[in-house]
Amino acid sequence: MSTQFPFLSDHSNLNEVRYQKADTMREIGISPYPPHFTPTHLAQQIVDNPDDFLEKEDVVVTLMGRAMTVRRMGKAAFFHLTDRSGRIQVHINKKEVSEEGFRAYKEFLDTGDIVGVTGPVFRTKTGEITVMARELSLLTKSTRPLPEKWHGLTDKETRYRQRYADLIANPEVYKTFRMRSRIVGAMRRWLDEEDFLEVETPMMQPLYGGASARPFVTHHNTLDMDLYLRIAPELYLKRLVVGGMHRIYEINRNFRNEGISLQHNPEFTMLELYAAGWNCSDMMDFVERLLTETLRAALGKTTFDYDGKSIEFGNLPWPRLSILEALRKYAHVTLDWDMSIDEVQAAADGLHVPDGINSGVDAIIHLFEENCEAHLVQPTYITEFPKAVSPLAKAKDDDPNVTDRFELYICGMELANGFSELNDPAEQYARFAEQVERKKAGDEEAVGEIDEDYVRALEYGMPPTAGLGVGIDRFVMVATGNPSIRDVILFPLMRSKSTSVDASAGDTE
Numbered sequence: 001m002s003t004q005f006p007f008l009s010d011h012s013n014l015n016e017v018r019y020q021k022a023d024t025m026r027e028i029g030i031s032p033y034p035p036h037f038t039p040t041h042l043a044q045q046i047v048d049n050p051d052d053f054l055e056k057e058d059v060v061v062t063l064m065g066r067a068m069t070v071r072r073m074g075k076a077a078f079f080h081l082t083d084r085s086g087r088i089q090v091h092i093n094k095k096e097v098s099e100e101g102f103r104a105y106k107e108f109l110d111t112g113d114i115v116g117v118t119g120p121v122f123r124t125k126t127g128e129i130t131v132m133a134r135e136l137s138l139l140t141k142s143t144r145p146l147p148e149k150w151h152g153l154t155d156k157e158t159r160y161r162q163r164y165a166d167l168i169a170n171p172e173v174y175k176t177f178r179m180r181s182r183i184v185g186a187m188r189r190w191l192d193e194e195d196f197l198e199v200e201t202p203m204m205q206p207l208y209g210g211a212s213a214r215p216f217v218t219h220h221n222t223l224d225m226d227l228y229l230r231i232a233p234e235l236y237l238k239r240l241v242v243g244g245m246h247r248i249y250e251i252n253r254n255f256r257n258e259g260i261s262l263q264h265n266p267e268f269t270m271l272e273l274y275a276a277g278w279n280c281s282d283m284m285d286f287v288e289r290l291l292t293e294t295l296r297a298a299l300g301k302t303t304f305d306y307d308g309k310s311i312e313f314g315n316l317p318w319p320r321l322s323i324l325e326a327l328r329k330y331a332h333v334t335l336d337w338d339m340s341i342d343e344v345q346a347a348a349d350g351l352h353v354p355d356g357i358n359s360g361v362d363a364i365i366h367l368f369e370e371n372c373e374a375h376l377v378q379p380t381y382i383t384e385f386p387k388a389v390s391p392l393a394k395a396k397d398d399d400p401n402v403t404d405r406f407e408l409y410i411c412g413m414e415l416a417n418g419f420s421e422l423n424d425p426a427e428q429y430a431r432f433a434e435q436v437e438r439k440k441a442g443d444e445e446a447v448g449e450i451d452e453d454y455v456r457a458l459e460y461g462m463p464p465t466a467g468l469g470v471g472i473d474r475f476v477m478v479a480t481g482n483p484s485i486r487d488v489i490l491f492p493l494m495r496s497k498s499t500s501v502d503a504s505a506g507d508t509e
Contacts, residue, residue: 018143020475021108025141032108032141037103037116039064044086046121050129053121061131062118063088064139066168070111077105080133081117082171089130090117101136112168114144132344160492173487180476180488184251186298187271196247196273201236203229203253209454210234211387212445213256216266229255233272234467235394235454238421241274242457249273251472262484263413265492269472272285278466280404280420284381287408287416287468288316291379297481306478310378320406322384323368331371335364337386337401358441361386376409385419389440391431391447393419417504418468425458 017097040062046053053059054086075094080087087254090104109115147158147169150494159166159173188198206225208215210232218227233250240248241408251271258264275283290315295302302314327333333348339360344367345353351371353363354363368382376382384402387395393403405419422428429450438446440493476488486492 005029011326011439014145018110018141018145020302021110021300022141022143025108025138030104030138032138034137034139037064037139038062039083039116043081043083043088044129047086047088047129049143050121050123050438054123054129055121057120057317060118060120060134062116063090063131064116065114066142067109067113068111069114070109078130078496080109081115084174087171089128090133091124092133092136097133098135101133104136104138106341108138110142110145112146113138114140114142130214135229156486159495160486161497162496163490171208176480176482176488177490178477179480182298183294183317183479184472184474185293185478187290188251190293190297191273192247194247196249196275197245199237199240199248199250200252201230201233201240201250203255205230205236207447207449207451209447209451210392211254211256212447214444216255216257219486221226229274231256232270233467234469235451237272238462238467239272239454239457241276242460242462246276246463246465247274260493263474265489267493268485268489270473271470272468274421274465274467276463276465278392279464280383280406280418280466283418283466283468284320284406285317287418287470288318289381291416291484292316292473299479304479304481306481307483309411311378311411311478313379315378318381320381320383322402323364323372323382324384326372326376327368329372331367335367335369337361338365338401340366359388363386367391373409373414374412377409377411379408379415381406381408387431388434390419391435392422392428394422410474413474413477414471415474415478416468416470418466421462421465421467423458423462423465425455428458 005011025032040320043063043065046061054063057387063081063083065081067086068082070079072079077092080088081090092102096346097105104120115138116137117133117135119132121131122128124130147165159170189256192198204218204227206227208228208231209353210230211234213231215228215231217335218229219225220227228270232254233252237248237250249271250273251269253267255267258266275286278286292302295313304311321329324335327335327433331351333351335344335347339347341358341360341363344360344363348367351367353366357366358361383406384396385401385405385407386391386402390403390405393405396402396404403419407414408416422431432447432450432455435447436450439448449508473488477483477485480488482488
């Protein structure tokens with residue numbers, strides 16, 4: 001069949017030439033997209049163990065990958081074949097390759113095509129490990145040329161929108177996502193060994209809760225009801241604790257209808273877990289082991305370079321500071337949770353509290369975020385958050401103004417959040433009611449409806465429990481040295497192309 005051209009809006013003459021090659025192949029009875037090919041080895045396996053393959057005529061390898069940097073020299077050519085493991089050089093010589101293979105190279109092969117190669121391994125005069133092609137098969141005709149500078153696709157918007165091209169062009173990107181997979185896998189294995197049970201909870205919920213955030217709203221047509229994409233799985237996971245699942249975790253997506261920045265994507269991955277019998281302090285001890293052992297198992301180290309700084313996970317225990325202690329240390333201001341907004345502004349002379357903040361508690365939280373977070377480079381716990389911003393956390397016995405809660409900061413980013421869980425149903429109902437009032441007063445992130453079913457679950461009795469949430473994307477950012485959350489999410493959310501903005505400039509909201 002002859003391809004009608006063009007059919008995509010950005011097609012050019014270069015696309016047309018490649019489609020014509022595919023059509024020519026069909027005309028002479030060669031499929032440009034054969035259905036099956038079985039490689040015997042990976043490129044990196046050969047490069048890392050050359051003595052197992054070199055100069056051994058009885059050892060023949062078969063590889064499948066993308067042809068890159070095709071250098072033609074008449075009756076011979078060199079190119080690099082890249083597969084999921086790495087890359088290796090391939091040599092094509094008319095005297096060595098089959099007639100069909102040489103024709104595939106001479107008439108149809110372009111940079112970017114996916115090929116199969118079979119032949120022995122040798123070392124060139126320059127010392128490069130190379131496969132001498134005895135057979136060359138074109139397995140997928142690439143009808144779109146790689147980006148002009150395929151060896152260094154740098155335009156960030158293009159990279160995020162066309163991750164497939166980014167992965168082809170930038171080996172470091174593939175490495176990042178392979179590391180991400182190893183990190184998540186190691187975390188799962190470690191949790192399983194610690195006797196935690198992995199579970200799944202609803203993504204669509206009739207009531208949202210478990211965090212302070214604006215939700216995405218959808219509608220179920222058959223049931224004729226609005227639903228929310230979950231902002232957190234917390235309330236469902238704790239229902240399971242009530243039911244007797246005393247050590248559980250979930251690694252999955254959360255959705256928050258908020259700004260986009262270097263550290264924020266509306267769709268992101270969280271680890272959330274619960275352990276009955278534990279308190280906040282137990283959970284902090286556990287987090288240190290969880291993150292450190294995950295990194296050792298996945299990457300073989302606990303020290304990482306991020307934003308020009310050396311980050312050490314292995315210096316245990318990590319420091320613990322209350323919010324008020326952090327403000328005294330880094331902002332040189334002494335505050336108290338009982339202060340009114342006017343008292344906070346007076347005590348924090350010289351530190352800016354923006355208009356629209358109407359309570360002393362909210363002002364203190366703002367001052368901490370603006371003046372302390374950037375100083376929290378090495379792993380540091382911030383503790384003792386007020387009840388007003390911690391509606392699901394248990395209050396401290398010795399100070400009812402604050403909760404038994406922590407946030408873990410690394411590189412100025414909040415990486416984890418945990419607390420002793422509130423399990424008094426009457427107090428939980430009152431806290432929910434306070435959130436409803438905050439919502440009525442204009443707090444868009446407060447929960448606007450009381451989850452009576454969750455309170456009902458607590459009435460059956462939830463044992464003393466500690467909970468934890470870890471931002472997987474930010475954890476991977478630090479471990480891989482990537483400054484933007486978009487660099488560790490395969491398909492980050494983007495504006496429509498006509499109105500796109502580069503999130504590297506900061507929050508869009």
